[in-house]
Amino acid sequence: MSDQVSYHIRLEPTRGWVALKLKELWEYRELLFFLVWRDIKVRYKQTILGASWAILQPFMTMIVFSLFFGRLAQIPSDGIPYPIFSYAALVPWTFFATGLGMSSNSLVNSSNLIKKIYFPRLVIPMGSVMSGAVDFVLAFTVLLLMMVYYSILPTINIVFLPLLLVLAFMTSLGVGLWLSAMNVQFRDIRYTVPFITQFWLFITPIAYPSSLIKNDMLRLIYGLNPMTGVVEGFRWALLGTDTAPGPIMLVSFVTALLLLVSGAFYFRRMERSFADVV
Amino acid sequence: MKAVVAVNLGKQYRIGGPQAKYATFRDALTQTLVAPIKRARNLMRGQAYGAAGLEEEIWALKNINFEVEHGEVVGIIGHNGAGKSTLLKVLSRITEPTTGYVDIYGRVGSLLEVGTGFHQELTGRENIYLNGAILGMSRAEINRKFDEIVDFAGVEKFIDTPVKHYSSGMRLRLGFSVAAHLEPEILVVDEVLAVGDISFQKKCLGKMQDVAEEGRTVLFVSHNMAAIEQLCTRVILLESGMISQFSETKKVVEAYVMQATQSLFQKSRDFPIYNNDETIGISSIAASITRSGHGKFHTLTILVDADVRQHLDRLGIGVALTTLEGVVVSSIFPSMTNYVITEAYGEYECHFQCEDINRYLAGGRYYVNVWLSLPRIEFLLKVDRAIIVDIPPVDIYGGGIYFEVHHGIVPLPMKYTLSQKSATLPES
Structure with missing residues (x-):
C-alpha cells in the first residue's frame, strides 16, 4: 500500500438542487454495462417463447391495428401499406414504452441494492432503458424483412436513424427519471404508468399519420410530444414518407432535452432520500 | 495519517408518528382529499418522506466524533438499535448524514451484506462479475482474481450452474x-x-x-466479541446513537460486557412484597455480576432481604434461576442445604453467590424466582420472576464463539477428537 492518499471525499448533508456528477457516472460505466447485461440475460429466462416476445409484442399490435384502424376504419397511411406504416412506428414506440415502464419501477425493484451499496443511482433507470436496445434490434430486423416483403427501399436518410433512436431514448429516460424517483415515495406511480403509456400511444401518430392534423399551430403543439418526431422520422427515413423533420422535429428535440435534464436534476434532488425511504 | 474523520455527525430518521384521529366524517373526508395534495406539494419541494406521511423523528446517530488512522482496524460494538448499521451506512455513502460531516481519505469498499445483487437466474460465474461490478471492481480486476475467488468459495464444480440451485451455504x-x-x-x-x-x-x-495485516483501514461491526478482540486495535462503543467509549479493545469490550449485565438487573416486580396477612415479606432483592478473581469468568451474587413480623419456628429462603421460557435451570433452598433459620423474627439478609457462573451456564438472560417457606411444609410467599439477570457470555471452548443461550443452556465440559475414516464427497 502506498502512503499517498488517492482520494478524498467529504460526506455531508446536501440541500436543494445538486450537481449531476456526470464524471462519477462515467467512472461507473462498467456497472452500468453489467446491469444492462444482467437485464438482457434475465429478461426472457423461464419463458417458453424467449426472445421472440420482443418481436411478438409490436407485431401482434401491428396486426390488430391493421385490422381495426387500417381495414375497418380506413385510416389513411400516407400512401404506404398500412401494416408496415404502423409497424415502422411501433418498433421505436415499443422501445420507448418498455423503457418507460422498466425505468419507472427500476428503483423500487433495486431497493436491496440501494440499501446496501453506494453507486450513482442514475445508472439504475439508465440501465433499464438501455436494456431495451436488444429487443429493439430484434423487432427492427423484422421491420427490415417486412420492407423486403413490400419491396420498399430505405431512403438515404436512414443515416439519421440512430439520432432518432437517441431522441426516443432521451424521452424514455427523461420521463423514466421523473417517475422512478417519484415511485420511491409514492407507489401510486406504479399504477399510473400503464395508463400514461396508453394515453401517450394515442397522442402519438402510430395508428394514424400526423398529416391528419392540418392546422399549423396545432401541429406545433402536437410536436411537443417528442415521440411524434421519432415516429414520423422513422417513417421518413425508412419508408420515404413526406414527413421530413421540420420545425416539429426541433420542438420534439427541445422537449426531450428538457424532460431529460429536468428529470436528471429532480432525480438527483430526491436521491438523498432513496435509501431511507425505498 | 488520518483515514476517517467524523465531526459532529448526526442522522435523523422519520418514522411513522401516531395516526391523526378523524373527529367527524367531514374531517375524515377533507383529510382524505387534502392529504394527497399536501404530499404532492412536499414531493415537488423534494422533502417528501414517503406516502405514509412520516412525521415522528428519531436520531439514529448524534454527536458522533472520531478519528481513525490509516491501517487501523476499528471495531464498532453496541446493542441492537445503538446505531451501528446507520453509522456504516453513512460511512459507505448509502445515506447522507443529517448534521456534521465525515472526511474520508482513500477509496472505500463496503460490505454490508454478502452477495448484494446476486441474481437467482444467473450462474455462479455470471454473478461473480455482476457482484464484483456492484462492489466496485473493474472487469479487468475480476478477470485477474476470478480463479482465486472461485477457489476460496470452493464452488468450482457448480460455477456454471444458476445460483438458484446453490445451497444457501454455497451462495454465502x-x-x-x-x-x-x-x-x-x-x-x-x-x-x-x-x-x-x-x-x-x-x-x-x-x-x-x-x-x-496488509495495512488496510477496516471499520468492522460485530457482536462476536472474540472476533473483535482478535482483530481490532481500538473499539467504538455506541449507545443510543452516541459514542460512549472509543478506546483500546480490551477496555471497551470489558465495559460493554459489564454494561450489558448491569443495565439488565432490572426488577421486574416492585418490592417490598408481603403475603396476604402481611406477616412476612420480601423487602428487596438485588443481583450483581462481578468478574471472578481469576480467568475469564464472572460471579453472580443475589441478595434477598426478608422481613418477618410474626414469630416463626423455622424459616427458609430459596431462589431459583429459570430461563425466559420458564425452564428451571437450578434452584437452592433450605431443605437442601439445612440453612434454616430457627426462631425467626425481624429482618434477614440472605446472600446467594455462585462463582464462575458462566463456566456452568450459557450467557444470556434469566429470571430469578424467590420464596420464603416453612421448610418441607409449605410456601409462605413465592415471587416468580422477581428479577432479571444477564449472565455475560464467555468463550468457553476457546474457539472464538461466546457461548450463549441459543447454543444450549449448559456448556458441558465436552472434549472432542476427530479423525478421518474415509474420503467423503463434497457438499452438493
Whole structure:
C-alpha cells in the first residue's frame, strides 16, 4: 500500500438542487454495462417463447391495428401499406414504452441494492432503458424483412436513424427519471404508468399519420410530444414518407432535452432520500 | 495519517408518528382529499418522506466524533438499535448524514451484506462479475482474481450452474469470496461473519485478519466479541446513537460486557412484597455480576432481604434461576442445604453467590424466582420472576464463539477428537 492518499471525499448533508456528477457516472460505466447485461440475460429466462416476445409484442399490435384502424376504419397511411406504416412506428414506440415502464419501477425493484451499496443511482433507470436496445434490434430486423416483403427501399436518410433512436431514448429516460424517483415515495406511480403509456400511444401518430392534423399551430403543439418526431422520422427515413423533420422535429428535440435534464436534476434532488425511504 | 474523520455527525430518521384521529366524517373526508395534495406539494419541494406521511423523528446517530488512522482496524460494538448499521451506512455513502460531516481519505469498499445483487437466474460465474461490478471492481480486476475467488468459495464444480440451485451455504461462500477480494484502502464491514457454519466463519475471520495485516483501514461491526478482540486495535462503543467509549479493545469490550449485565438487573416486580396477612415479606432483592478473581469468568451474587413480623419456628429462603421460557435451570433452598433459620423474627439478609457462573451456564438472560417457606411444609410467599439477570457470555471452548443461550443452556465440559475414516464427497 502506498502512503499517498488517492482520494478524498467529504460526506455531508446536501440541500436543494445538486450537481449531476456526470464524471462519477462515467467512472461507473462498467456497472452500468453489467446491469444492462444482467437485464438482457434475465429478461426472457423461464419463458417458453424467449426472445421472440420482443418481436411478438409490436407485431401482434401491428396486426390488430391493421385490422381495426387500417381495414375497418380506413385510416389513411400516407400512401404506404398500412401494416408496415404502423409497424415502422411501433418498433421505436415499443422501445420507448418498455423503457418507460422498466425505468419507472427500476428503483423500487433495486431497493436491496440501494440499501446496501453506494453507486450513482442514475445508472439504475439508465440501465433499464438501455436494456431495451436488444429487443429493439430484434423487432427492427423484422421491420427490415417486412420492407423486403413490400419491396420498399430505405431512403438515404436512414443515416439519421440512430439520432432518432437517441431522441426516443432521451424521452424514455427523461420521463423514466421523473417517475422512478417519484415511485420511491409514492407507489401510486406504479399504477399510473400503464395508463400514461396508453394515453401517450394515442397522442402519438402510430395508428394514424400526423398529416391528419392540418392546422399549423396545432401541429406545433402536437410536436411537443417528442415521440411524434421519432415516429414520423422513422417513417421518413425508412419508408420515404413526406414527413421530413421540420420545425416539429426541433420542438420534439427541445422537449426531450428538457424532460431529460429536468428529470436528471429532480432525480438527483430526491436521491438523498432513496435509501431511507425505498 | 488520518483515514476517517467524523465531526459532529448526526442522522435523523422519520418514522411513522401516531395516526391523526378523524373527529367527524367531514374531517375524515377533507383529510382524505387534502392529504394527497399536501404530499404532492412536499414531493415537488423534494422533502417528501414517503406516502405514509412520516412525521415522528428519531436520531439514529448524534454527536458522533472520531478519528481513525490509516491501517487501523476499528471495531464498532453496541446493542441492537445503538446505531451501528446507520453509522456504516453513512460511512459507505448509502445515506447522507443529517448534521456534521465525515472526511474520508482513500477509496472505500463496503460490505454490508454478502452477495448484494446476486441474481437467482444467473450462474455462479455470471454473478461473480455482476457482484464484483456492484462492489466496485473493474472487469479487468475480476478477470485477474476470478480463479482465486472461485477457489476460496470452493464452488468450482457448480460455477456454471444458476445460483438458484446453490445451497444457501454455497451462495454465502461465493458472496463472501467476491467481497473478500476487494482491495479498497478503507473497508467497511457489517456483521457478515455471523452467518454460515463454524468453518466458514473461521475462514472469513482469517481473511479479515489478512486484510488487517496488509495495512488496510477496516471499520468492522460485530457482536462476536472474540472476533473483535482478535482483530481490532481500538473499539467504538455506541449507545443510543452516541459514542460512549472509543478506546483500546480490551477496555471497551470489558465495559460493554459489564454494561450489558448491569443495565439488565432490572426488577421486574416492585418490592417490598408481603403475603396476604402481611406477616412476612420480601423487602428487596438485588443481583450483581462481578468478574471472578481469576480467568475469564464472572460471579453472580443475589441478595434477598426478608422481613418477618410474626414469630416463626423455622424459616427458609430459596431462589431459583429459570430461563425466559420458564425452564428451571437450578434452584437452592433450605431443605437442601439445612440453612434454616430457627426462631425467626425481624429482618434477614440472605446472600446467594455462585462463582464462575458462566463456566456452568450459557450467557444470556434469566429470571430469578424467590420464596420464603416453612421448610418441607409449605410456601409462605413465592415471587416468580422477581428479577432479571444477564449472565455475560464467555468463550468457553476457546474457539472464538461466546457461548450463549441459543447454543444450549449448559456448556458441558465436552472434549472432542476427530479423525478421518474415509474420503467423503463434497457438499452438493
